[in-house]
Amino acid sequence: MKNIHPLEELAASLRNKIEDHYNIKTGESDIVIEDTPNPELGDIGIGCFFLSKKLKKSPASIAEELANLSFTIPYVNNLRSAGPYLNMTLDAESLIKSLFAVISAQSNDYGLSDYGAGRQVMIEYSSPNSNKPQHLGHVRNNVLGMAVSNLLEASGYNVARVNLINDRGIHVCKSMISYLKWGNGTSPESENIKGDHFVGDFYVMFEKKAKNESGLLEEARGILKRWENGDNEVVKLWKKMNDWVYEGFDETYNRLGCIFDKVYLESETYTKGRDIVLRGVGEGILSKNKTGEVIINLDDLELEEKVLLRSDGTSIYMTQDLGTTVEKFNDYKLDKAVWVVASEQNLHFKILFHVLERLGYKWADKCYHLNYGMVYLPEGKLKSREGRTVDADSLMDELHELSKKEIIKRSRDMDDETIETTAEAIALSALKYFILKVHPRKDINFSPEDSLSLEGSTGPFAQYSYARLSSILRKGGEAVHGEPDFSLLGNPEEKKIAVLLAQYPHVVLDSANSYNPSRLALWIFEISRAINKFHHDHSVLNTGDPELTKARSGLVRIARQTLGNGLRLMGIKPLEKM
Template sequence: MREWALTKLKREWTERIRTVLLDLAREKGLLLDEVGLVAQRPPSSQFGDVAFPLFGFAKVFRTAPQKIAEEVVARLLPEGAVRKIEGAGGYVNLFLDREAFALSVLSDIAHAGPGYGAGTLHQDKRIMVEFSCPNTNKPLHLGHMRNNILGESVSRILASQGADVLKVNLINDRGIHICKSMLAYKKFGEGKTPEEVGKKPDHFVGDFYVKFNEWAKTDSTAEEQARRMLRAWEDGDAEVRALWEKMNRWAIEGIEQTYRRTGISFDKIYYESDTYLLGRDLVLKGLEDGVFYQEEDGSVWVDLSEIGLDKKVLLRSDGTSLYLTQDLGTAVARYQDWAFDLLIYVVASEQNYHFRVLFYVLEKLGFSWAKNLYHLSYGMVNLPEGKMKSREGTVVDADDLLDRLVEMAREEIREKGRVDEVEDIDRTAEAIALGALHYFLLQVSPNKDMIFNPKESLSLTGNTGPYLQYMGARICSMERKADPSLGVPVEEVPTAELVDDASWELIVLLSQFPEVVESAAREYNPSLVIGFLYELGKTFSSFYHDNPIITHPNKDTARARLALARGIRQVLENGFRLVNIPFLEKM
C-alpha cells in the first residue's frame, strides 16, 4: 500500500531528527536510549506546517529545549517538500513548499480514488465485531440504531486499515421475554398473521410483548404462565416450539428488512437458542479444576476479589445457567469457528460489569485469547422527554423514526422547490434520512450518552449529515457545469494557484484524512471521522463562498480550484462510506 504524502513526510523527518539527536548525544557523551518524537500541527501557520517538540530531551541533554532545537536545526537542510526549517520555543518547525505538497496530496487522492485514506494499522489481523444482538420479541428501536451504526462503522474503519473483519450478530431468540410475546399472541392473537393485519412482522410480534405487560397488570398469574411456557420450551414441547419458530421467523424477517434499509449487514449470525447451553460444561470443568467454588445449595460461583469485585454466580442451584454462563460458551465457540486476533463486543455501557467479569472468567479458565477481547462500551440514547422503556411501549421505533425522517426530508425538498433537481424524491429523501440519523448517532464519542432530536438532525446548516451531503452534491453540480477544458490530469494541475492561505488550509485538511482514519481505527471511534468530515465541509463552504472556482477568469486558477474541489468530493465520499452515510450527487 502506498504511503500518503503527510504520513511519508512525517516519517522521513522523524527519522532525520532522531538521527541528529542521537549524534548530538553521542558527541556529548550522553546516553539516549529512546528518541520519542511526535509530529504536531502548529497552532498557527507562522510557526510552520509540521512541528516536533523537543521538551522531553531537556533532562538528558541538561540543556533548554530551545537550545536543543537550535542545535538540531543547524544540522538539517531543507529537502523535498520542506522549504525551510526553524527552531523556535523548543520546537523544530518545518515549513512546506505549498506548491509541491499540494501536488503530492492531490496526486494521492486522484490515483487512489476510493482507496485514499486506507492504511495498514491492522494489516492481516482477524477481527470479529459483534453488534446489534436484537431480541425476537420486539422490533429494533433507536438504541439499536446507535449500536448498529457504531458496529457497522467500526467494522468498515478496521477493514480500511487492512483487517480481515468478520461481523457477527447474536439473535436473542429464547428466554422469558420471548415467551411473554408468545403467550400474549396465543391468548389475544386469534391466530392472525402479520400479512392479514397489514403490519410489518417484527412490529406485529412486538405489539404482543406490550400487550403481555398490560395484561400482567390485571392478571397476577401472567408471569407464572410465561415461566411455565419457558419450561415447556426447554422440555421440547412440540406445540410451544412450533409457535416459537413461527413468531421468531416473523420477528427476524422484519428485523432483517430494517437492516437492509439502513445498510447494516453481517457475515455470520448466531442464535442464542443454539448457544445458551454451551457454557455449562465450561463452568463444571472450572469447578473441577478449582477455578470456581460451590455453595451448600449446589450453586457455582467465581471469586472476583482479584479484580476488586465481590463474587458472581455462574450456575444456579438447580443447575441452570445465566447470561454470563451462556456468553462464556459462545465466546469459546466463536474462537473455534474463526480464530480471531481480536473480538470487539459493541454493547451499551449498562453491561460494563458483565464484560469485565466475562473476560476475567475466560482468562481464569485458561483461554489465552481472552486477553484479546474488548468491550466497546457506548452510552445510552435518550429523547428530549427522557429514557425509553420497551415494556411500556414508549421506545422510539426504528422504522417509525426513519419514516418520520424521510417524510421530513421529503417536505424539505418540496419546500425548497428541488423536486425536479433531485429526480427521484423518494430515494433522495431516504438517503437524507439515513445520513441525518447515522451522522447524529456517530457524532459524539461512543462512551457518551446522547439526546436524539429528529428535527435538529435534518438541518441543512450546522453540524449535521444533510449539511455534508449538500456539500458533496454542490461539488458534483459544479463538476457537471465545468467547462471540459478545465479538467486536466492531476500531474498538470497548476498548484502554484493553491498556495494562498484559504486553499492551503484545505490541502492540509485533505492530507490529514489518512491519519484521522488510522486514529479512528486505533480508538474504535467513528466520531473522529465525523468530526473531520464536518471540518472539511465547513472549511470548503467558507472557501466556496469567498472564492470563485469554475467561474474564475484566470483559467489556471479555475483548473487548480476545480482539482481541489474534486479532491474534497473524493474524500467526502470516502469518509461517508466509512460511517455509512449515503453520498448524493444531486440534492
C-alpha cells in the first residue's frame, strides 16, 4: 500500500508505543479500533484485553497506565481510559487535513488496497438456464456476484467474472418442442416480445400442456437425443432460440450492470467431465456398481455413495461441474475459484470439492461456494414453473415506475428524459441496496411494498445524500475552491464524517475478505446519516464566512468522493441530482 491512510498510521503508531513501553511484541491484528458507545468517552478506542495475558495485569489497569503515559500519536489529542478501554479523542484538523490530501490524490481509488495483489480469483455468477427469463433469485445472484467481484478487485485481486450458461438439456428441448408445435414461425421481432420472455412463454406453455398430454415429454426427450446426435435441423433451431434468449439476457445484464470476462456454455463443456470420471475409474479411485453407474464412496464424509456417471455413460450435473471446474483451472492460473450459487446447492458443492480432492487435484482447496439464501415473496417461494413469476425485468420496471412517481410528485425542474434516467438510477439503487444490505447467508423476505419504499436504510437515501453533496459543490461556484483551512472545523457532525471517511478503507477490505457486501452497505447508511445530520445542523454556502465555507467544502468534496466510491463498489451509480 503506497498511501498510508490516517487510521492505519494511528494504529501503527499506537502499536509501536505499546511495544516500546512494555518491551513486548504484538500482532498486527491485535489493535482493533472500535467506535466508542458514547462521544463523551472519546471518538475511538481499543480494548486492552489482548495485553492482559502477556502482562498478567487486568485490562483496566493497563488502559489506565497507557492513558497516563500521554503518548504522542498522530491525529490524537487526548488519551483516556474507561474501564478496560483506551479511548482517544481525535484531532479534527489534522485528521481532515490528512484525509483531504489522501482522498483528493486518490479520488476514485480511495479505499483500494493491494491486499490481494498478484493473486487471481474467478467469480462465477448468474449461471442461468437458456429456456426462460431471469427471475428474482437471479437478481440476487447477479447483484451479489457483481458486488463481491468489485470488492475483491478493490482489494487488489485480479478478478475474472464468468458466467456459465446451462444452454442444453431437457428444459431447453421443452421450449423447442413447444415452439415447433405452436410457434407458427413467429419470432420475438414479429411479436415484439423480449427474446428470453418469448422463449420462456413457450416453456410455460409446454409445462401446462404436458399435464394433459403424456406424450409431450417423450417428444422433448426425442429432441434431446437428436440434439446430442448433432441433427442439423434441431441444432439450427436450438441456436436460433438460444440467440433469442441471449439477446434478452444482454438487455437485462446491461440494465443491471453485469459484466463477464468469459462465458462458459454447458453445451461446450458437458462432455469433458466424463473423461475425468473415467480416468478416476482407471486409477481405482472411483468404481462401477452392479447396475453400471460410476460411483464414489463417501464414507469419509459420512454420506451415501454418489453417482458420477449414468449407467448409459451420459453426464449428470456433477459430471459437468467436474469438467467445467478442471476447465476453469486450465484456462486461468487461479488462486481462488468462487461460485455464487444459492444455498440449496450446498451439498452439491461440498461433494464436488471433495471429489476433486479425491481425484488428486491439488487446487481443490481453492474452491469456495459463496452460498446465499432464498428470496421469498409474502406469498411464498418464487418459482417460475408455477406461474407465479416475478421476473427481473418486470421487477425493475415496477421500481422504475414508482420512483418516477416520486420524482414527479416533488416537481423538480427536470425534463422528461432526465426524469427517466433518474427514475432508472433510483430504481436500481433501491433494488441493489435492498439485496446487498442483508447478509448473503440470510433469506430475504422480499416484500414488494417495502422494497419500493424510499425511506430508511435504502439506496435512494444514499443517493439523496450524495446528490446533496454534489449540489453544494455545483452551486458553490468560486466559493468552494481554494486552499481550505481545516482548523476551522471540528464540530461533532464534521468529526463524525471524518471518522467514517477514515474507516472506509478498512470497511472495503473487511467486506471483501468476508465476501459480505452488507458491511459496506452499513457503512454507506452510516455516512449517509452523518451527512444529512451535518446538512441539517450546519450550512456550507451560507456561513457568512468565506473561509469556513471553503473548509466545509473541502470536507463535502471528500465525503462525496468516498460515498461515491462506496456506491460504485455496490454496483450503484451515484446520482448528481435527484
